[in-house]
Amino acid sequence: MDNDTHPIRLRETDPPAVRFSQVSKHYGDLTVLDSLDLDIAANEIVSIIGPSGSGKTTVLRVLMTLEPIDDGVIYLYGQPLTHMERGGILVQSSDAHLRKMRSDIGMVFQHFNLFPHMTVIENCMEAPVQALGLSKDEARERSMDLLTMVGIADKAGQHPSRLSGGQQQRVAIARALAMRPKVMLFDEVTSALDPEVIGEVLNVIRQLAGEHDLTMIIVTHQMGFAREISDRVCFFYEGRIAEQGPPDQLIGNPQNERTRMFLSAVLDAD
Amino acid sequence: MERYLDFLVEYGPRFVDGTIVTVQQTVLAALLAVAIALVMGLMKLSKLFLVRSVATTYIEIFRGTSLLIQLFWIFFVLPLFGITLEKFTAGFIAVGMNLGAYGAEVVRGAIISVPRGQYEVAIALNLSPYKRMTRIILPQALIAMLPPWGNLFIELLKGTALVALISVTDLMFEARQINGTTFLSAEAFGTALIIYYLLARLLISPSMLALERVMARKMGRTPGG
């Protein structure tokens, strides 16, 4: 499926892009996800906010299959991601199944994680060539288009260590997009950046929200940004969604006591 | 001084012959050590207990006993098991297997020093486990392991001196022969010591530094930066 086609309207019968069904995850005694239910429609932009340790980053990490879940099932476009069907029952995913399902998801990390031993363009071309089997020319063309979109085409031949944090994060976004994912995950992508370059990264995400039909899940501390870009904001507390709703309502007029305390603490700090 | 010059003129060619054998032993042992270190280092990181145990056993046995004992064992005892190695072969195999065990720890350490985020992004980009290792992790680990390998190669060069004890005609062997016939011990052993020092300082150290510089440039960094 090509991302350049027009968005399809979600009908009642369409499965959600992402569905968490009774998902739990523990680290030892600590419960980070507590029987989480969460549906995200195709092309929806959902922001996840909450105090540290509330499980918000874990939502992205288990969806990217970086970490296994202990209970429940995650579905991607109606297909089980963490499990697969075998003989009429769901069993744990095999590596092959994971790799097939994973190809629809892209992720951008807090600490960029660019490959230090490759140039900017090589970073973007690596996965399309090595995982999708694209020719180098195709991959280069695709990567250059994306680097142009994030405004960093002039640095294509540079190594990441020569770039500012904001530039590195824009490369990381282009690199994830080069795999043409349907769902993009943004994990606190501005938390490691100097204040003066946060804007350039947020602008790229705004642009993506406007131009591409992508489903986006954004974990962020930038309340203003979450309010402006999201279709829905979820407030996480102790591994559960304590409150969710349209951004103006959730951030402007929170109903839950926890949400109010969190927001006033965050907004005071700003 | 003049006496030493006469000594050099007379025995120089034998020192040269010995040095050539020492360099051959060093290069062959180094190739073997690197291969063993890579295999054992990766095996030690395996998820499978059995694979890990094989590597641990190998590493502990070769690091827990002495190179000289391993050399004698390979040369004198292995034939009893039907494996007879020529002394030249037995020499570099013993040195290579010994240093390979030390190298395995270096390889393992370098691989686990690659930040966790690099593994995660390689998964997120859907690279296969094999490509994650060969294209993302190992190239970065290589840079981290170069400086310790520089030291290991010097240890390896020094280790090859022991092959003289099973009569491989290396530099050390020649020095002993010359000492035995001339009784000019200071000249014989001193010259050999100086040649070993020059091999280490003028051959191994500079080439490892050059390699580090090349790798640093590939990373887009200036050395030390």
Next chain:
Amino acid sequence: MFDWKWDFTFEILPRLLLATTNTLLAAGIGYTIALVVGLAFALGQRTSITLLTVAVRECVEFIRSTPLVLQIFFVFYVGPQVGVTLAPWTAGMIAIGLHYASYLSEVYRAGLDSVPKGQWEACKALNLSMGRSYFRIIIPQALPPAIPGMGNYLVGIFKDTPMLSVIGVAELLHTANAVGSETYRFLEPYTLVGILFLAISLPAAFGLRRFETWARRALGVD
């Protein structure tokens, strides 16, 4: 299996065990020399006299980069040439002690370098003498990071003692060689030597790791 003779094994075992004490003795004496001379090497490289610093540095580099077995021969045979005859034990202890002193000096150096500059400045500000600064302030702080390296070289010197056999020090390998040449059997003596080395070095390495953790805690680092 493989013609292994148990009665022969038990016949030579006492002799090998006796030689093991010599091996341990050699390692102990050599290490003691190395500890002291190594500190001299390390401090010698930190003086303000450039010539001394450079000379010590080169000396350490030379010893570190050349084979121990050759150094053992050198010390043993060059003595008589200049009129000093050294017993195998003496020559061996000098050679192995100096070799490991050069290793240990690097460990000390790294430890000393790890002490922040501010500590020296504080010593100066408190008007402490050079010796007092070193022994009361600097060395106690330089020790904890040096402990793992020192432990590794303790096991290292033990494993290098078989090289002393080349000049006739009656340690383990020398004894195994003797048994071999008397009986023309090599399987049991060499294998036993290997096992004895493993039986000592593996627990020693384990014990040293335990000691490290304990020492770090005792010195208040962790």
